[in-house]
Amino acid sequence: MKREVRFAEIAVVGGGPAGLCAALEAARAGARVVLLDRQDHLGGQLIKQTHRFFGSKSHRASQRGFKIAEALTREVASHPAVEVHTGATVFGFYEDGVLGVEQKGRVFYLKPARVIVATGAAERTLAFPNNDLPGIYGAGAVQTLVNVYGILPGRRVLMVGAGNIGVIVSYQLLQAGMEVAAIVEAAPVIGAYWVHAAKVRRAGVPIYTSHTIKEAYGKREVEGAVIWQLDGDGKPIPGTEKDLAVDTICLSVGLSPLIELLAQAGCRLAYVPELGGHVPLRDENLQTTVPGVYVAGDAAGVEEASAAMMEGALAGLHAAYSLGYGQQDYEARRAAIREQLEALRSGPVGEKIRRGLSKAIIQL
């Protein structure tokens, strides 16, 4: 079969906050960019985030996530040097540096001089009896259902996991009119920012730390869940079971970086639990061990949108620079982004990320 290969300067795979900022930064430096996303809308995770974001005011904090996505999408769409393809899934990264793209049933190939992979992360799930009953979802999937499509998955939900995502999605399910029976968290402490936990708690949602789901039950769909307490070693304590009548169970037990394309490209990977699992090794500019291949955002390590935007910008800036663009402003711009990124990660809640990055960032 004859395959048609198009050439490009910079291809960005994934149009979430990381990809959008990578494309913008590279285009502003003067490079021509092809931005590919498999969804029909740019914005990635942000399009379903109806809450106000943390971070620094100078970086859109206090704005709602979907508004940030709208603003970035507008900027990208109006930049003449960015060619946007939505509904375009990159299905393979071949040895010769060629990307295979499927768009609305049609396949084309792209050979970019630089590739920035910003594919985000996938939700993890949990093994427990009857976990295949209808009514059990990933928290992110439920957030899409409720906030993007306006569909309630049920009436009463058990949330498993009290990280930021579990707690924020619980809050949004309350806003949508569902009852949240409880949030359970296997760890002895809540992972979410305390202000988030406090706001669901005062709305009447109990949070049980050192607890997990024992099983789901129901004939054809979820009719309830049994939770139980864990001891200091994380072992369940028989006799502590509580039965909750719920028709929906949401799992919010972490994300794993989507690194398949990077693995195909031959990037060296390392297992870094602090970053969510296998991640590509890379240098300070987000360039992986394969020259010309960059990573940014949750695909580089699960963190958050502000960090994803800054990583995207750093990768875009360097990719353009390495092609000869933006030589004059490069150092100043790079220093400014890095300073903001460091400020974001410098506090106590950034400790885990810093630990993870120290294992993933190498000198190339």
Place this chain on the structure above:
Amino acid sequence: MLPVDGIPTPEDIMAKMPPPERLARGPVVMVECFQQIPCDPCTHACPRQAILPMKDINEIPRVDYEKCNGCGQCISVCPGLALFVVDLTYSEEEALVKLPYEFLPLPAEGQVVAGLNRAGEEVCPARVVKVVATEKMDKTAVIWLAVPKNMAMEVRHLKVKPRGTTVICRCEDVTLEEIEHLIKVEGVRTLEEIKRLKRCGMGPCQGRTCLPLIAREIYRLCGTEPDSLAWPTYRPPVIPLKLGVLAGGGSDDAQA
């Protein structure tokens, strides 16, 4: 404890309390933000710069209580919904709490809602004094709640009581709870007032269903004697008629 169940301890709250002399002088902000997180919008939100600038965005916000006048403008900006304004001088018996609220329907001014504490327990009835929800606040409303004075440091959320399922007026869809609220809280005493406020008696049944039921609630709650309660004026038509019939003086169906 916050990290274990999401509830701040009394010591946590003590540490966030404005000084007593400042509380005694009127409305003032209370910043219930307990953890070092990378977040700073509050420091940019106050027109009087009462929430002090941060050197590092991971700092816990600090307040110059002398600069704060309790306006509440900062409340809707905080992504953690951690900012409140407390006014202990609101009235003899009541304190005012201004809090962020992101649920629909918004309560109405004058409505009595349940005041919830930081654990989500109902602790007292609370009266909605004002609902501030401008375009700029982008869907984070600020609700002013009047609560008993000893509840000023307890009430941090509210629950709009369900409307109830006992329907009194089917034409205009008015429930028993709504009628009780008018009588008990708003001090309404006559059928005429209820008719004007809720349209009971103005629908297709013209009061045949609802007025006797409402009258019974007035007798029950106010001890009014049945013959001292004035009935609203009966105006023609006593049963619904098509306007065309009245205007044309004949049957419009016959012409069709």
